[in-house]
Amino acid sequence: MTDRDAIADLVQRTAFLLDEERLAEWCALFDAAGTYELTAYSTEIRKWMTWWQADRETLEKTLKEVPQHVRDPARRRHVVGAPLVELSGDEAKATAQFAIFRTMPDGQSSLYLVGRYEDRLVKRGGAWLYAAHKTIADTRMLDAFTHIPL
Amino acid sequence: MNGHVAPKLPETHYLDNRIFTDAEIFEQEQEHIFAKAWQFVCHESEVEKAGDYRSARVAGKPILLVHGEDGVLRGFYNICRHRAAEVVREASGNARSFTCFYHHWNYGLDGALRAVAKPAGYEAVKLDKSELGLVPIRVEALAGLVFVCLDPAAGTLRDFLGGIVEAIEEPLGGKPLETFHFHQAVLKTNWKLWQDNNSERYHSMLHASNRTMLPWVLGQTSPMKLRIFPNGHSGYWADKGEARVNYKRGGHDDVAQDPLPGMAEGEMRVVNLFPDLMINIRSNVVRLDRMVPLAPGETLVEWRGLGVKSDSDALRAIRLRHHNLFWGPAGRNLPEDVLAVESQFRSMEAGQVRFSIVAREEDLNPTDDANIRAYYQEWGKRMGRSPASVR
Numbered sequence: 001m002t003d004r005d006a007i008a009d010l011v012q013r014t015a016f017l018l019d020e021e022r023l024a025e026w027c028a029l030f031d032a033a034g035t036y037e038l039t040a041y042s043t044e045i046r047k048w049m050t051w052w053q054a055d056r057e058t059l060e061k062t063l064k065e066v067p068q069h070v071r072d073p074a075r076r077r078h079v080v081g082a083p084l085v086e087l088s089g090d091e092a093k094a095t096a097q098f099a100i101f102r103t104m105p106d107g108q109s110s111l112y113l114v115g116r117y118e119d120r121l122v123k124r125g126g127a128w129l130y131a132a133h134k135t136i137a138d139t140r141m142l143d144a145f146t147h148i149p150l
Numbered sequence: 151m152n153g154h155v156a157p158k159l160p161e162t163h164y165l166d167n168r169i170f171t172d173a174e175i176f177e178q179e180q181e182h183i184f185a186k187a188w189q190f191v192c193h194e195s196e197v198e199k200a201g202d203y204r205s206a207r208v209a210g211k212p213i214l215l216v217h218g219e220d221g222v223l224r225g226f227y228n229i230c231r232h233r234a235a236e237v238v239r240e241a242s243g244n245a246r247s248f249t250c251f252y253h254h255w256n257y258g259l260d261g262a263l264r265a266v267a268k269p270a271g272y273e274a275v276k277l278d279k280s281e282l283g284l285v286p287i288r289v290e291a292l293a294g295l296v297f298v299c300l301d302p303a304a305g306t307l308r309d310f311l312g313g314i315v316e317a318i319e320e321p322l323g324g325k326p327l328e329t330f331h332f333h334q335a336v337l338k339t340n341w342k343l344w345q346d347n348n349s350e351r352y353h354s355m356l357h358a359s360n361r362t363m364l365p366w367v368l369g370q371t372s373p374m375k376l377r378i379f380p381n382g383h384s385g386y387w388a389d390k391g392e393a394r395v396n397y398k399r400g401g402h403d404d405v406a407q408d409p410l411p412g413m414a415e416g417e418m419r420v421v422n423l424f425p426d427l428m429i430n431i432r433s434n435v436v437r438l439d440r441m442v443p444l445a446p447g448e449t450l451v452e453w454r455g456l457g458v459k460s461d462s463d464a465l466r467a468i469r470l471r472h473h474n475l476f477w478g479p480a481g482r483n484l485p486e487d488v489l490a491v492e493s494q495f496r497s498m499e500a501g502q503v504r505f506s507i508v509a510r511e512e513d514l515n516p517t518d519d520a521n522i523r524a525y526y527q528e529w530g531k532r533m534g535r536s537p538a539s540v541r
Binding site for chain 2: 038040042043046047049050051052053061065069070072140141142144145146147149150
């Protein structure tokens with residue numbers, strides 16, 4: 001597998017693991033010093049905002065607590081485009097557009113959130129991992145809030 | 151067992167659930183409450199410089215706040231005097247003047263009509279521009295919070311808020327703050343249920359994080375006390391700041407640093423202003439909830455996060471983490487509250503259980519319902535009807 005293919009695979013796997021709520025495996029896609037960030041731009045206050053920012057250790061702790069919460073009963077499904085990849089040795093940047101759909105228990109589906117991922121990656125022991133996985137949300141009016149990353 | 155039989159309680163201690171679902175009552179609320187009471191619109195940091203503006207809807211009406219070149223913050227109906235198009239269509243921005251997009255009538259930051267397109271066409275009727283400025287509304291600010299009032303006959307903001315301002319003036323007004331967070335959502339619930347959610351502490355055990363970090367949620371008596379003020383305002387806090395969150399127990403012992411003026415580290419304070427502003431302070435960060443009721447079962451809620459304007463990057467990161475931990479769209483608590491109030495509305499609309507019980511009496515501990523009862527007493531006074539019975 002080429003580096004480009006491996007990164008494209010990582011981007012798809014990231015979304016798949018979130019949708020399946022295999023959250024410990026999702027955290028394992030991050031480098032030890034890797035970070036996750038969820039951001040959006042507010043036209044109301046004319047500022048970029050950070051809605052979630054955490055390192056891998058904090059993510060692991062927070063996501064372990066997810067089963068304790070009362071949660072949105074809907075299932076989420078990411079549809080992620082092929083990433084644009086810029087390689088630089090054992091480091092890379094990747095950008096991918098995505099949409100997340102939300103399906104209620106009664107089977108009703110709706111568009112939940114659109115945006116793009118802007119990622120920095122590092123190659124460790126032959127595997128590509130996130131140094132920084134950033135979700136930039138276009139959608140700011142959410143039908144339900146979230147206890148898990150997007 | 152019949153869910154339509156009123157509980158055997160004093161009439162002050164229960165609510166008719168139809169006050170949350172009835173379309174006629176919703177319309178009356180717009181007229182009797184939202185068009186009469188002082189309404190929070192934004193934080194002053196959002197309209198800080200000359201030319202900064204913010205548009206919003208109050209009581210279903212489009213309004214505009216503008217920071218004038220003279221430093222005065224003014225409010226207007228955001229409606230062109232020509233053919234009633236909205237003069238400003240963006241949520242916020244900075245402008246030297248406002249030109250209506252439809253026929254290009256131009257207004258100054260002070261609301262005065264400065265120019266009309268093709269003025270020769272009005273010469274025959276001697277159009278008087280001085281009579282056709284944007285229609286003003288009242289604006290007052292307190293502790294950085296900007297309010298408007300559509301009722302020219304209402305008293306001042308400070309009169310309306312009364313003694314409860316003492317709980318917010320120091321933490322919100324002691325240092326310049328700024329809005330660093332804004333998100334909004336249309337909740338499928340009635341607006342009063344969102345206000346109730348923030349007013350009653352009986353539901354604290356809903357939140358996994360509260361069960362861990364608020365020592366008084368399970369078992370102990372809270373050091374907070376309910377504070378009830380005239381005009382439907384209330385809050386809960388402890389006099390000496392001893393209502394402190396046990397962040398260490400939740401593994402977040404570094405989030406509450408640099409408390410706001412008048413707040414102890416880790417202290418929690420909650421203020422609910424009638425009819426729809428919620429102010430939550432967690433030692434070093436503030437959350438503001440503002441509502442725009444759209445229909446009996448649809449409420450636009452705006453959430454703001456405030457931090458200290460002069461923050462270093464490191465301090466802002468701490469405040470941001472603290473805010474997002476509980477209150478952001480990916481916070482631990484906020485999603486749970488929304489699920490609860492949407493569930494309530496679905497059931498109330500179905501109609502099988504007609505009454506809600508607000509009967510807890512606990513010497514003004516936060517799980518006492520006395521503040522909810524006071525809120526609905528004010529609601530009833532303004533609406534001219536009992537909240538316990540819809541006929």
